[in-house]
Amino acid sequence: MPSYLVSIGLEVHTQINTRSKMFCACRAHYGEPPNSLTCPVCLGLPGALPVLNRGAIEKTILTGLMLGCEIPPLSKWDRKNYFYPDMPKNYQLSQFDLPLCEGGGVPLYDLAYPKDAQKDIAQPGKVVRLTRIHLEEDVAKSTHHQNDTTIDFNRAGTPLMEIVSEPELESPEETAAYLNSLRQILNYGGVSDADMEKGQLRCDVNVSVRPEGQDELGVKIELKNMNSVSAVRRALHYEIDRQITALEHGETLIQSTRRWDDDLGETQLMRTKEFAHDYRYLPDPDLLPVRTGALLEKVRPLVPELPHQKIARYESDFGITHYDASVIASDLDLSAYFEQAANTLLEREDLHLKSPAKRVANLIINDLLAALNESEKPITKCPLSAAALAELVTLIDGGKISGKQGKEVFAEMFASGRGAAEIVKEKGMEQVSDTGALETFITQAIDANPDVVQQVKDGNEKSINFLTGQVMKLSKGQANPQLVGQMLRDRLSN
Amino acid sequence: MEIHSWSLKELQDHLRKGDLSPREAVEGLDAAVAERDPAVQAYLSRDLESALRLADEADVNLPLGGIPIAIKDVINVEGQPCTCSSKILEGAYLSPYNATAITKLRAAGAIPFGRTNMDEFAMGSSTENSGIQVTHNPWDPERIPGGSSGGSAAAVAADEAFAALGTDTGGSIRQPAALCGCVGLKPTYGRVSRYGLVAFASSLDQIGPITKTIEDSAMLLQAISGADPRDSTCLDKPVPDYTAALGKDLKGVRVGLPREYFAEGIDPQVKSAVEAAIEVLSSLGAEMVELSLPHTEPAIAVYYIIATAEASTNLARFDGVRYGHRTAAAEDLMTHYGRTRAEGFGPEVKRRIILGTYVLSSGYHDEYYLRAQKVRTLIREDFSKAFEKADVLLSPTSPTPAFRIGEKVDDPLQMYLADIFTIAANLAGICAISVPCGFANAESGITLPVGLQLLGPAFGEEALLRVAHAYEQATDWSSKKPPLAPAKSGA
Numbered sequence: 013m014p015s016y017l018v019s020i021g022l023e024v025h026t027q028i029n030t031r032s033k034m035f036c037a038c039r040a041h042y043g044e045p046p047n048s049l050t051c052p053v054c055l056g057l058p059g060a061l062p063v064l065n066r067g068a069i070e071k072t073i074l075t076g077l078m079l080g081c082e083i084p085p086l087s088k089w090d091r092k093n094y095f096y097p098d099m100p101k102n103y104q105l106s107q108f109d110l111p112l113c114e115g116g117g118v119p120l121y122d123l124a125y126p127k128d129a130q131k132d133i134a135q136p137g138k139v140v141r142l143t144r145i146h147l148e149e150d151v152a153k154s155t156h157h158q159n160d161t162t163i164d165f166n167r168a169g170t171p172l173m174e175i176v177s178e179p180e181l182e183s184p185e186e187t188a189a190y191l192n193s194l195r196q197i198l199n200y201g202g203v204s205d206a207d208m209e210k211g212q213l214r215c216d217v218n219v220s221v222r223p224e225g226q227d228e229l230g231v232k233i234e235l236k237n238m239n240s241v242s243a244v245r246r247a248l249h250y251e252i253d254r255q256i257t258a259l260e261h262g263e264t265l266i267q268s269t270r271r272w273d274d275d276l277g278e279t280q281l282m283r284t285k286e287f288a289h290d291y292r293y294l295p296d297p298d299l300l301p302v303r304t305g306a307l308l309e310k311v312r313p314l315v316p317e318l319p320h321q322k323i324a325r326y327e328s329d330f331g332i333t334h335y336d337a338s339v340i341a342s343d344l345d346l347s348a349y350f351e352q353a354a355n356t357l358l359e360r361e362d363l364h365l366k367s368p369a370k371r372v373a374n375l376i377i378n379d380l381l382a383a384l385n386e387s388e389k390p391i392t393k394c395p396l397s398a399a400a401l402a403e404l405v406t407l408i409d410g411g412k413i414s415g416k417q418g419k420e421v422f423a424e425m426f427a428s429g430r431g432a433a434e435i436v437k438e439k440g441m442e443q444v445s446d447t448g449a450l451e452t453f454i455t456q457a458i459d460a461n462p463d464v465v466q467q468v469k470d471g472n473e474k475s476i477n478f479l480t481g482q483v484m485k486l487s488k489g490q491a492n493p494q495l496v497g498q499m500l501r502d503r504l505s506n
Numbered sequence: 507m508e509i510h511s512w513s514l515k516e517l518q519d520h521l522r523k524g525d526l527s528p529r530e531a532v533e534g535l536d537a538a539v540a541e542r543d544p545a546v547q548a549y550l551s552r553d554l555e556s557a558l559r560l561a562d563e564a565d566v567n568l569p570l571g572g573i574p575i576a577i578k579d580v581i582n583v584e585g586q587p588c589t590c591s592s593k594i595l596e597g598a599y600l601s602p603y604n605a606t607a608i609t610k611l612r613a614a615g616a617i618p619f620g621r622t623n624m625d626e627f628a629m630g631s632s633t634e635n636s637g638i639q640v641t642h643n644p645w646d647p648e649r650i651p652g653g654s655s656g657g658s659a660a661a662v663a664a665d666e667a668f669a670a671l672g673t674d675t676g677g678s679i680r681q682p683a684a685l686c687g688c689v690g691l692k693p694t695y696g697r698v699s700r701y702g703l704v705a706f707a708s709s710l711d712q713i714g715p716i717t718k719t720i721e722d723s724a725m726l727l728q729a730i731s732g733a734d735p736r737d738s739t740c741l742d743k744p745v746p747d748y749t750a751a752l753g754k755d756l757k758g759v760r761v762g763l764p765r766e767y768f769a770e771g772i773d774p775q776v777k778s779a780v781e782a783a784i785e786v787l788s789s790l791g792a793e794m795v796e797l798s799l800p801h802t803e804p805a806i807a808v809y810y811i812i813a814t815a816e817a818s819t820n821l822a823r824f825d826g827v828r829y830g831h832r833t834a835a836a837e838d839l840m841t842h843y844g845r846t847r848a849e850g851f852g853p854e855v856k857r858r859i860i861l862g863t864y865v866l867s868s869g870y871h872d873e874y875y876l877r878a879q880k881v882r883t884l885i886r887e888d889f890s891k892a893f894e895k896a897d898v899l900l901s902p903t904s905p906t907p908a909f910r911i912g913e914k915v916d917d918p919l920q921m922y923l924a925d926i927f928t929i930a931a932n933l934a935g936i937c938a939i940s941v942p943c944g945f946a947n948a949e950s951g952i953t954l955p956v957g958l959q960l961l962g963p964a965f966g967e968e969a970l971l972r973v974a975h976a977y978e979q980a981t982d983w984s985s986k987k988p989p990l991a992p993a994k995s996g997a
Contacts, residue, residue, distance in 0.1 A: 052603050056823045058590070058704040059582045059605060061737050091819050093866075095843055102822035163827075292866035294819055294875070297708035300738050 014223040016256050019230070020187050020248065021179035023216045024194065025172050026204045027150065028071045034149045034171040035062030035105065046164035054169035056100025061298050064089075068171035069112065069302060071203045072147045073311045075173060076113030078201050078318060079142060083308050087112045088301035093292045097161065098151040100168055108293040111146035112304065118142065118177070119320055123338045124192035126245065129185040140190055143176040173204075179218060179229060184248035191215065191241045193319075199344050200316050208240050219248060221255045230255070231265040235279060237272045247272040251279050322347060330354055330369035339377055345391045350376055352398035357405055365409045372405055379419060383426045395429040396422075404432040411492050417441050441490065450483070450491060454499055457482040468504050476500055510538035510665045511987070514722035517573055517668050521566040528561035528572030532617065535574055539620070539666045545990055547641045548651075548661035550579050551587055552620030560617045568615030570729050576667035578658050579621040580628055581605045581713060582702040586618070590704050591636035592626045594824045594831045594850025605702020606737065607671065607713045607730045614729040622657030622670060626852045627821065628678055628706040630654050631924040634915055635854040642911070643686060644990035646952045649908040652682030652924075658716045659686040663955075664990050669717040669726055673703055675710045676809055677903075677928025680940035683716050684903035684957020687942045687986065689974070690716045691723045692928075694964045695935035696741040698727075699734035705820040707813035708739075710932040719984055720941065720975040724748035727967060743965060751968040752975040757791040759973060761960075762896025766802035767927055773906040779944030779956040780902045783977065787900075790976050795896045799888040802930065804881050806922060809929040811865050811878035818862025824850060857918065882933050889934045893963040898973050901927045903940040903957035907948070927959055937962045941974045942983035955983075 033040050036053035052060035076083055090108035117139040125133055152168035154161050175194065181187045195206040195213065206213040215238065220230035235251060238244045251270070258265055270279040317325070319341045326337035340350045350372060357368035365371075380401070384391060404425065408418040413436055424435045435441075457479050458465055467475040476497060483496045509517070509531060520526055526534075536554050543549050557574060564572035577583060580590045582601040589595045608618055625635035633641045633656025641656045643649040644664040651660040655672030659682035662670050672679040674692035683690025691714045698713045705711060715726035728749070733742035763784070768777075788794060826832030826846035833849055836842035851859070865874035892899060904924060914921045931938040943958035958977070962970040978984055 055828060057582075057602070057829070058588060058595070058599070058823070059580075059601075059700075059702040060603075061701050063736060063738055093819050093822060095822065095825065095839075097825075097827045097839070100823065100828065101819075102825055103819050290868045292819070292863065292868070292871070294815060294866055297816055298705075298737075298739065 014225075016221045016252075016259075017224055017226075018182050018252055019179040019220050019222070020181035020183075021218045022175075022177045022181070022187065022190065023218075024175040024177075024191070024213060025215065026175065026198060026206050026213045027211075028068050028171040028173055029202070029204055030065055030067045030071065030171055032065055032067075033169040034065050034068055034147070035169055038169070040170040042166070044166055046162070047166065049166040050168070054100065055165055056102075062105060062296075064299060064302065065171060066307075068147060070307055070311050071201070072112045072145060072173050073304065073307055074201050074314055075175075075198065075203050076116060076145055077311060077315045078197055079113075079116040079118060079145070081113035081116030081142065081145060083113055083304050084110065085304055086110060086301050087304055089296040089299045091294045091296050092148075093294070094289050096151070097163055098154045098168070100152065100165065104148060104151065105296055105299070106148035106174075107146035110301070111144040113145035114143075116142040116145070118190055118194050118197070120186060120189040121193045121196065121319060121338065121342070123342050124189040124196065125185055126188050126242075129188075134183070134186070138186070140180045140186075141178045143178055145173060145175045148172050148174060179220070184245040184252070187217065187248055188241050188245045191244065196319050196342060200318060202316075211239075215244065217244060217248065219251055219255070221252060221259065223259075231267055233265065233267070234269040235272055236269060236282070237274075239274070243272065243274055246274075246277065247279060250277065254279065330373070331367055332370055332373040336373040336377055339381075340373065343391060346376070349391055349394070349398045353402045353405070356399060356402040360406070363406055363410055365406070368402075368405050368409055371409055372401065375401060375405065375418075375422065379422050380426075383423070395427075396425050400425060400431055407432055407436060411494065412436065413441050414493075450487070450496060450499060453483045453486040453491065454496070454503060456486060458503070465504060468500075509534040510668075512668065513718045514570075514573060514669045514725060515719065518566075518570070518725075521572050528564040528566065528617070529558055531572060532557045532561045532574050532619065535619065535666075535668070539661075542664050542666050542990060545642060545647060546644055546660050546664045546666065547639050548622055548657040548664065548666055549576070550589060550591065550621045550623050550638055550657070553586060556585065557617050557619045564617065565615055570611065570725065571615030572617065573615070573668060574617045574619035575611060575726070576620050576622050576658055576661050576670035577608070577618050578624055578655050578670065578672050580624060580673055580704045580706075581607060581671060582704070583608050583618045587621060588704065589621070589638065590627045591624045591638050592824075592850065592852070592855070593637045594847070595829075596638060596831075598830045598832075603702065605713075606699035606734045606740075608702065610699075610730050610732070611671075616729065619667070620661075622655070622661055622667075624657055625654035625678075626855050627704070627817070628654040628673055628675055628711075629817070629854050629858055631677070631681055631921050632909070632911075632914065633657060633682070634911065635852060637852045640911060642990075643908045643954075644988035645687065645954050646908065646948065647990065648910055649954070650685070650911050652685035652904070652908060654678040654682075655690075655716060656682045659683050659688055659690065662686070662688045662716050662718060663988055665987070669715060669722050671713055671726075671730070672716045673706075673711055673713050674928075674932065675706050675813060676932050677925040679714045679716055680928050680938060680957065680959060681904050681924060684940045684942075684959070685908040685955065687955030687957075687983070687988065688716055688718055689720055689723050689939065689941055689978075689984070690714065690957075691727060691939045691967070691970070692931060692937060693727060693731065693967060694937040695932070696739055697743075697937070697965065697967070698730050699732075699737040699740040701734055701736040701740075705816070707816040708820060709816060710809075710813060712932075720971060720978045721749065721752055723939070724752060724971050746968055748967060748971055751972045754972050754976070755791055756787065756973060756976050759792045759898070759969075760795050760896045761787055761792045761973070762795045762797045762892055762899040764797060764799045764802070764892065764899055764901060766799050767901035771905050771923075771926075772902055773946065775946035776902050776904070776906060776956050779946070780900075780958055783943040783958045784900065786980050787973070787977060790980055792973070797892050797895050797899075799885075799892060799930065801881060801884045801888050805885055805930045805933060806926060808878045808881045808885065809925070809933060810861065810922065811874050812882065812933070814858045814862030815866050815875050816862070818859045818866065821851075821855065821859055826850070854918070885930055886934045889930070889936055889961075889963070893966075897962075897969050898966070899961040901959045901961070903927060903959040907946040907954035907956055931961055936964050937967050937970055939970045939974050941977060942986075943977075943981070944983060945986075955986075
């Protein structure tokens with residue numbers, strides 16, 4: 013049995029979070045009563061004309077710049093003609109031969125792979141090339157009932173960006189990584205929340221298989237109706253197996269579109285290529301072509317630091333590990349939280365903390381994320397402010413409380429929203445670093461254990477630990493162990 | 507008072523003098539329509555009540571204060587039907603909004619009055635393609651009024667309107683104005699907003715005035731011109747004072763005579779009327795310049811490719827889903843679309859949708875549509891060169907006077923040739939005007955108006971109005987009234 017190569021290309025549609033629709037002043041918003049956000053333009057009434065939303069164009073160009081695309085100097089809009097009740101004009105305003113962005117690529121981040129696939133990444137650092145990005149209008153939302161269909165035009169005419177990749181993805185896992193990385197970048201640019209499960213990002217997936225050694229791609233099959241990244245992955249696993257099995261049985265695949273049924277876990281034939289639409293593209297005579305030059309200059313300064321750039325900066329500036337940096341950078345709000353806490357501490361030179369950013373990263377990754385996860389809260393709703401977390405770090409790294417106590421305090425802070433110092437005080441946790449108080453305990457421990465004291469004097473370093481333990485016991489665990497060890501050594505070396 | 511025979515300017519003078527109120531003007535006009543329109547059939551509907559309400563609050567000191575204007579039934583007026591003379595919208599659509607031209611008219615104090623008949627979706631040259639009714643030429647009820655703005659032109663000619671708005675995609679203002687003996691002006695593409703004008707061919711359509719005099723045309727153009735944030739193709743260019751262009755002499759004005767527009771196929775009486783007009787203009791001091799527009803011949807083919815391509819997608823929205831005619835319960839979606847549109851559209855509209863769909867379809871797109879666009883550029887360049895040699899160009903508006911109702915309905919190609927002199931202006935996006943320039947004698951003593959077309963460069967409306975006005979003042983064609991609008995006294 014030959015082994016097979018898989019080629020996957022994606023057409024991703026993502027909503028852009030503009031205030032108004034693509035071609036009229038209606039609000040682009042979700043969850044309003046049906047057909048409450050409409051006007052003659054987005055209802056396609058006779059005589060109404062579209063006008064371009066500059067904001068949507070700028071956000072598309074920004075996306076292009078983030079993904080390293082070329083921005084051609086001239087871009088235009090075309091009518092894509094087909095009849096469907098969710099499309100008020102029976103043509104969609106889209107871009108045919110002069111899209112806003114060409115080329116570019118999406119880097120696949122390690123942590124964007126599904127968790128179970130992160131240990132075995134075939135091509136770390138892979139960048140998937142893009143064909144183009146264009147801007148178009150979304151259609152209305154149809155709801156099918158038993159005997160009829162209702163249409164809500166609130167969504168009609170909202171801006172939609174189509175991001176088309178080359179068929180360079182080679183596995184369902186890479187495809188999942190592509191979608192997650194893309195989403196992260198769109199979040200970074202403030203372009204879209206790009207949440208598949210909320211319909212903010214939708215994708216059509218083209219997949220083909222071919223025997224190893226064959227250069228030209230196999231027969232392309234398009235998959236539709238996947239509503240989450242994991243559904244895309246499952247649909248691809250199913251479809252790749254199906255295609256390989258078919259080829260193994262000597263069948264010929266035909267170019268077609270298949271629909272993923274998530275309940276049955278299978279893809280079903282929708283239509284073959286003979287029924288493909290002829291969209292009869294026509295340059296839209298109602299909209300003028302756009303010269304991108306001035307917009308490009310306006311948008312260029314808005315290009316944010318991207319996830320991989322952020323990760324590199326965290327490693328070099330904060331000295332945290334690549335893994336920790338990747339986890340934190342995977343969420344823009346989390347990154348802001350981390351930077352605020354870490355910077356607060358780095359400014360406090362007076363505290364002489366050794367590597368507070370590392371401690372912050374540890375607390376975030378080991379404690380904060382787990383707590384957020386458990387309470388199903390996003391970082392933006394975190395009961396613990398970045399400043400509060402920084403305060404906790406000063407107590408731990410300043411030797412006021414132990415690391416173990418720190419965890420306890422953290423849990424209390426997260427649950428109650430109260431400050432670290434307050435909790436430490438209330439619980440009587442503060443480590444005793446007052447040498448006067450410690451001297452008394454040390455004298456008691458020395459007096460009670462003359463044998464051990466002799467062993468120390470004979471050079472048995474380990475016996476210091478025993479004495480330290482005695483002092484800790486006497487102090488009811490509140491003594492600072494490092495300090496106690498030091499004081500014991502000082503006393504017994506005389 | 508025979509108020510309905512007044513021009514727009516005359517009505518304005520009387521209103522401002524206080525001779526009559528806007529309400530009386532509207533009522534007087536309505537009475538004239540009630541009397542004459544059964545024979546002319548220019549109007550599809552009129553809402554007297556709303557017109558009177560606007561009349562009662564009119565300020566006659568505004569530029570068009572208290573003046574009723576007839577509106578072609580393809581321009582949206584809030585609360586009024588907008589059928590486009592099509593069964594697909596008749597009785598099934600009331601407009602919820604105003605076209606920008608209407609908003610501007612209202613701001614100037616004018617009163618939208620009545621909806622005038624037209625070829626269905628402005629497709630035609632005789633108004634016979636109306637899905638609702640046939641309009642008769644006031645000069646001979648056996649003949650067509652021209653089209654597609656035939657209702658507006660017939661209404662103005664029959665003194666059933668002081669002035670009207672029409673639309674011009676390939677001559678639809680100028681040709682009916684010529685055939686009915688009134689003034690019709692197609693503004694430069696981008697001079698008047700198209701927002702609210704139901705699109706036939708978006709890159710060619712313009713709204714413009716149909717009036718009794720050149721001065722009226724200047725006044726109406728003044729009111730509807732100017733930038734519109736709702737129409738990206740409407741240019742943000744200052745609107746000059748068009749009436750200031752009137753009354754100037756023609757010394758030093760160069761009038762171009764395109765050789766191709768005086769070739770064969772012109773009715774001899776039309777030809778002699780136009781030649782006489784050239785004499786008049788020369789005597790007024792204008793200098794005649796012979797020149798050439800080499801790409802005149804392919805213009806009709808280019809027009810019918812571009813216009814139908816755009817129309818085929820513009821008219822896709824009439825599907826019975828949100829408004830308009832909807833077929834009885836269909837078993838599936840495609841049957842719904844097919845039947846709704848088969849029942850709603852007339853034969854000429856279907857013909858053009860099919861033609862436009864064909865020229866855009868995969869495999870033919872480049873051969874037809876793209877090629878037509880290239881030739882369109884050449885036509886545009888022809889005019890740029892011509893306007894280096896001349897200030898305005900001159901031609902007949904239509905090669906023939908009004909033809910008989912039914913004469914050409916079975917021969918669409920013959921019908922398409924009625925637009926031969928007018929379509930190039932739309933393809934080039936320039937402005938043009940038709941002015942009455944005489945009469946052709948038909949049998950049984952019937953006389954039919956002939957129109958003179960003047961073409962100007964983009965945003966050259968002032969030059970057009972200046973030449974047209976000087977010509978009008980030197981002749982008395984505009985004062986002639988058709989038999990269906992007898993200048994009777996005491997009737």
